[in-house]
Amino acid sequence: MRLTFLLGEVGNGIRRNASMIISVVLVSMVSLFFLGAGLLAQREVSTAKGFWYDKVQVSIFFCTSQSTDVQSCADGAATQAQQDQVKSQLDSMKPLVEHVYYETSQQAYDRFKSQFRGSPYLSDVSPAAMPSSYRVKLSDPSKYNEVVASFEGQQGVEAVSDQSNVLSTFFKLLHVISVGAVALAVVMVICAILLITTTIRQVAYTRRRQVSIMRLVGASATVIYLPFVIEILLATVVGAALAVGLLWALVHYGVEGLFHSSGSSTGDLVSMIGTADVWDFAPWLFAGAVVIALATAWITLRRYLRV
Amino acid sequence: MIRLEHVTKRYAAGGSAALDDVSCEIDRGEFVFVVGSSGSGKSTMMRLVTREITPTAGSILVAGRDLVPMTERKVPLLRREIGVVFQDFRLLEGKTVYQNVAFVLRVLGEKRHRIKQLVPETLELVGLDGMAGRLPHELSGGEQQRVAIARAVVKKPPILLADEPTGNLDPETSAEIVTVLDRIHKTGTTVVMATHDQGIVDVFKKRVLELRSGELVRDEAEGTYAADETRERERAAQRAAEALLRDED
Ligand SMILES: Nc1ncnc2c1ncn2[C@@H]1O[C@H](COP(=O)(O)OP(=O)(O)OP(=O)(O)O)[C@@H](O)[C@H]1O
Numbered sequence: 001m002r003l004t005f006l007l008g009e010v011g012n013g014i015r016r017n018a019s020m021i022i023s024v025v026l027v028s029m030v031s032l033f034f035l036g037a038g039l040l041a042q043r044e045v046s047t048a049k050g051f052w053y054d055k056v057q058v059s060i061f062f063c064t065s066q067s068t069d070v071q072s073c074a075d076g077a078a079t080q081a082q083q084d085q086v087k088s089q090l091d092s093m094k095p096l097v098e099h100v101y102y103e104t105s106q107q108a109y110d111r112f113k114s115q116f117r118g119s120p121y122l123s124d125v126s127p128a129a130m131p132s133s134y135r136v137k138l139s140d141p142s143k144y145n146e147v148v149a150s151f152e153g154q155q156g157v158e159a160v161s162d163q164s165n166v167l168s169t170f171f172k173l174l175h176v177i178s179v180g181a182v183a184l185a186v187v188m189v190i191c192a193i194l195l196i197t198t199t200i201r202q203v204a205y206t207r208r209r210q211v212s213i214m215r216l217v218g219a220s221a222t223v224i225y226l227p228f229v230i231e232i233l234l235a236t237v238v239g240a241a242l243a244v245g246l247l248w249a250l251v252h253y254g255v256e257g258l259f260h261s262s263g264s265s266t267g268d269l270v271s272m273i274g275t276a277d278v279w280d281f282a283p284w285l286f287a288g289a290v291v292i293a294l295a296t297a298w299i300t301l302r303r304y305l306r307v
Numbered sequence: 308m309i310r311l312e313h314v315t316k317r318y319a320a321g322g323s324a325a326l327d328d329v330s331c332e333i334d335r336g337e338f339v340f341v342v343g344s345s346g347s348g349k350s351t352m353m354r355l356v357t358r359e360i361t362p363t364a365g366s367i368l369v370a371g372r373d374l375v376p377m378t379e380r381k382v383p384l385l386r387r388e389i390g391v392v393f394q395d396f397r398l399l400e401g402k403t404v405y406q407n408v409a410f411v412l413r414v415l416g417e418k419r420h421r422i423k424q425l426v427p428e429t430l431e432l433v434g435l436d437g438m439a440g441r442l443p444h445e446l447s448g449g450e451q452q453r454v455a456i457a458r459a460v461v462k463k464p465p466i467l468l469a470d471e472p473t474g475n476l477d478p479e480t481s482a483e484i485v486t487v488l489d490r491i492h493k494t495g496t497t498v499v500m501a502t503h504d505q506g507i508v509d510v511f512k513k514r515v516l517e518l519r520s521g522e523l524v525r526d527e528a529e530g531t532y533a534a535d536e537t538r539e540r541e542r543a544a545q546r547a548a549e550a551l552l553r554d555e556d
C-alpha cells in the first residue's frame with residue numbers, strides 16, 4: 001500500500017468520523033494533562049523538599065525595632081551581643097547543627113521583594129522591618145525541636161520557626177493535588193480506552209464495505225488495520241501534544257508567573273518547578289499516549305474486525 | 308483448480324446441513340453454473356471456496372492450496388487468486404469507477420504505473436471505457452455490475468466466483484453481464500457462477516452443477532437449468548393442473 005493512498009484513507013476516516021476523533025483527542029489530552037499535573041506535583045514536592053533539606057530547617061529571627069509587642073523583644077532591636085550569643089550557642093550544637101548562615105535584613109528585604117513583586121503591599125515594607133536571621137541546617141532534620149526549644153524566648157530573638165512546619169502544609173497540599181491528579185488521570189485513561197474502542201468500532205462501521213472488499217481481494221490484516229491504527233495514533237498524539245502545551249502554560253504562567261524566583265539567592269523559602277520539568281515528562285506522556293493507542297487499537301481490532 | 312471432497316457444512320452444530328457430502332472438481336479454464344433453488348447451498352459453496360467459512364467435514368483444494376489446515380495468515384494469499392462478484396455490486400459509493408477498480412490494486416500495493424495500465428485495460432474488457440470518472444450512483448445496475456466485475460478481475464485472478472451476479476438485473480442486461488463473464492472466461496479464467504436464472508443457463512450451455520437442499524444432484528456438461536426428467540415431471544404436473552382446472556369449469 002502506497003503512503004499517499006494510506007494517508008488518503010486515513011484522511012477520509014478522520015473526516016467521516018470527525019466528532020469521534022475529536023473526542024479521542026480531547027479525552028487523551030485531559031487524561032494526559034492530569035497525569036502530567038500529578039507527576040509535576042510530585043516533582044514539586046521532591047524539588048521543594050530537596051531544596052529545603054539542602055538549606056535550612058530552622059530559622060532564628062532577631063527582633064527588629066518594630067517587634068516590641070513580643071516579650072523577648074521588649075528592649076527593641078536585637079543587639080550585636082545577643083546575636084553573637086546565639087551564634088556561639090549554635091556553634092556549640094555541632095554536629096546536629098551542620099551549617100549556619102546569616103541573612104541580613106537587607107537580604108531578607110531583597111528576597112521578599114523578588115518573591116512578591118508587583119504586590120501592592122510592597123511599598124509599606126521597609127528593609128528595617130525585615131528581621132535579620134540565622135538559617136540553620138541540621139544534620140538530622142527531624143530533630144529540629146531541640147534547636148527550636150533552646151532559642152525560643154531568648155532575649156533578642158523574636159521567633160524561632162521550624163520552616164518545615166510551614167512547608168508541611170504545602171507538601172500535604174501538593175500531595176493531595178498529586179494523588180488527586182493521578183487518580184483523575186487513571187479514570188480519564190479508562191475513559192480514553194473505552195472511547196478509543198467505541199471510536200474504532202464506529203470507524204469500522206463506516207468503513208465496513210471498504211474492509212469487506214479489502215478482505216475479499218486478499219489484503220493482509222496489517223494493511224486492513226493500518227488506517228485505523230494511524231487514525232487513533234494521530235488523535236492520541238495530538239491529545240498528548242495539547243496536554244504538554246497545557247502543562248507548559250500552567251507552569252509558565254501559573255507557577256513561574258506567581259512564584260517568580262529568578263535572580264533571587266539561596267534564601268528562597270521554596271524552590272518551584274519550571275517548564276524544564278514539563279519537557280522532562282513530555283516524552284513519557286507521548287510514550288504513554290502511543291502505548292495506550294496501539295494496545296487498545298490492536299486489541300479492539302483483533303476482537304471486532306474479522307479479517 | 309477447485310476440488311471439493313465429501314464436503315459437509317453445518318452452520319450450527321447438529322443443525323441441518325447447508326452442504327451435504329458434496330464432491331466435485333472444476334478444472335482450470337472451465338465455466339460452470341451452480342444452480343438450485345433458494346437455500347440450496349450455492350452461496351455456502353462460494354464462501355467455502357474463498358474460505359470465509361470452513362467446512363464441517365471434507366476437504367477443499369483451491370489453486371493448489373488445501374483450505375482446511377490453512378492458517379489465517381495464509382488466507383489473504385488464497386484470496387488474491389480469486390475474484391468475487393455479488394448480486395448487490397458492493398461498490399464504494401464515494402469513489403469513481405476508476406477509483407473503485409484501482410482500490411484493489413492500491414490495497415495490494417501495486418506499482419502506480421501498473422495501476423495506470425491495468426485499470427483502463429480492465430474497464431475496456433468489461434465494456435466501461437469512457438465511464439471511468441462516473442460515481443456508482445450515476446450508473447445503471449448493469450453498469451455497476453460491470454464495475455464490480457472489473458474490480459474482481461483487475462488483479463488477474465485465475466478464478467472468478469460470481470454469486471447470482473444477475474439477480475438484480477433485467478433479462479437483457481443479465482445476458483450482457485454473462486457475456487462479459489464469458490469474455491473473461493475466454494482469457495483463461497476459471498469462472499463459477501451461482502444463479503437461478505433459467506434463461507441464462509439454458510442459453511449459454513455450460514457445465515451445470517445442481518444443488519438441492521445441500522446435496523449435489525446433477526453434474527452435467529453443457530446442461531440446462533432443469534434436468535430433463537424434471538422438465539418432464541413439470542410438464543406432467545402442468546398437464547394435470549390444466550386438467551383439474553378444466554374439470555372445475
Ligand atoms: N450464516 C448462516 N448461518 C446459519 N445458516 C445459514 C447461514 N448462511 C446460510 N445458512 C443456511 O444454509 C442454507 C444454504 O444457504 P445458502 O445461502 O448457501 O443458499 P443459496 O443457495 O445461496 O440461496 P439463495 O439462492 O437464496 O442465495 C440455508 O438453509 C440457509 O438458511
Ligand SMILES: [Mg+2]
Pocket residue numbers: 349350351470471
Ligand atoms: Mg445465495
